[in-house]
Amino acid sequence: MEINEEGGRVKKFAGILISIASIIVIFKLTETNLTWSAISQAKPEMLLIAFILHSLFWLFWAFRLKLLFSFLKQKISFGYALETTLASMFMAAITPSSAGGEPLRVKMLVDKGANIGSASAVILAERLLDAVFFISALPLFMLLSGFSAKLGLKVGIVFFVSLVIFIAFLYMGVKKPERADALVEKLYPVLKKFFKAKKAEKICIYITKELRMFRDAALELANNSFNQITTVILLTAALWIFEFLVPSAVLMAFTQSPFILYSITSQIIIVILSLIPITPGSSGIAEAGMFYLYSRFVTAHAVGVLVGVWRGITYFSNLIVGFIVTAKVLKTKY
Numbered sequence: 658m659e660i661n662e663e664g665g666r667v668k669k670f671a672g673i674l675i676s677i678a679s680i681i682v683i684f685k686l687t688e689t690n691l692t693w694s695a696i697s698q699a700k701p702e703m704l705l706i707a708f709i710l711h712s713l714f715w716l717f718w719a720f721r722l723k724l725l726f727s728f729l730k731q732k733i734s735f736g737y738a739l740e741t742t743l744a745s746m747f748m749a750a751i752t753p754s755s756a757g758g759e760p761l762r763v764k765m766l767v768d769k770g771a772n773i774g775s776a777s778a779v780i781l782a783e784r785l786l787d788a789v790f791f792i793s794a795l796p797l798f799m800l801l802s803g804f805s806a807k808l809g810l811k812v813g814i815v816f817f818v819s820l821v822i823f824i825a826f827l828y829m830g831v832k833k834p835e836r837a838d839a840l841v842e843k844l845y846p847v848l849k850k851f852f853k854a855k856k857a858e859k860i861c862i863y864i865t866k867e868l869r870m871f872r873d874a875a876l877e878l879a880n881n882s883f884n885q886i887t888t889v890i891l892l893t894a895a896l897w898i899f900e901f902l903v904p905s906a907v908l909m910a911f912t913q914s915p916f917i918l919y920s921i922t923s924q925i926i927i928v929i930l931s932l933i934p935i936t937p938g939s940s941g942i943a944e945a946g947m948f949y950l951y952s953r954f955v956t957a958h959a960v961g962v963l964v965g966v967w968r969g970i971t972y973f974s975n976l977i978v979g980f981i982v983t984a985k986v987l988k989t990k991y
């Protein structure tokens with residue numbers, strides 16, 4: 658029993674442990690003496706700006722969530738949207754591929770009166786907006802920066818193909834809802850193995866109803882005016898650009914060139930790589946990807962401190978602030 662509890666604790670903190678271990682390894686691989694020298698000369702005001710940029714990422718994400726929810730003629734306050742965003746980022750930080758964030762956002766939107774189908778459509782819209790931004794921004798910034806990385810090209814191609822396949826399936830599901838109904842019908846014999854016939858039938862009816870609501874909400878979101886769609890696209894671009902400027906601010910804090918175009922290009926590749934569902938919060942993958950890409954244009958002694966501080970601002974702050982907000986939400990609700 659004690660062994661199981663101990664194993665559970667290790668799993669909960671796996672992302673943090675992997676991230677810290679990765680940063681230590683990177684420090685060992687770089688010129689440590691020069692790294693500590695750079696740390697001692699850090700500019701606090703630039704580190705503060707780096708954190709403010711990450712905070713703007715939170716705020717713009719919350720505003721986009723509030724706006725998308727309003728497209729379905731439903732309202733949430735900006736404060737609640739921010740709580741939802743921060744709590745979901747905590748869950749994302751402790752789950753592989755950040756997958757835990759979406760279910761929590763759905764749950765918190767349902768708590769505000771949305772049905773599961775509508776809430777899922779809003780969260781899916783967020784993911785699609787992000788995906789379209791990444792797939793559009795990657796070739797653009799690779800062209801502008803002249804930053805050639807085989808890893809970036811391979812990642813971009815795989816991500817593009819996956820996105821096209823996903824959108825094709827989504828389109829078929831929305832265009833022909835009877836296919837979704839047929840899928841639920843195939844689910845019925847499976848459910849009967851675990852539940853009584855009436856219970857299995859009720860579950861299938863519930864799933865069919867929510868899928869219909871999801872379809873209706875998805876169509877309603879897609880049929881918004883050009884101005885509304887343009888606004889959420891611009892918000893998506895803004896929130897990610899703010900986040901991608903964090904490493905440049907960190908570099909400037911340690912008297913390095915910001916390498917803005919190279920850095921943004923590398924950040925896009927790292928975010929796409931982070932979607933690989935291997936470790937909680939993509940710990941290890943993010944650090945290794947950052948080290949590999951930034952070592953191509955940042956001096957060796959600065960890479961280690963850059964990775965450590967960047968991860969502290971963009972990952973550990975999500976854990977700390979997200980945990981505080983999650984605890985507050987749980988205390989208020991339960």
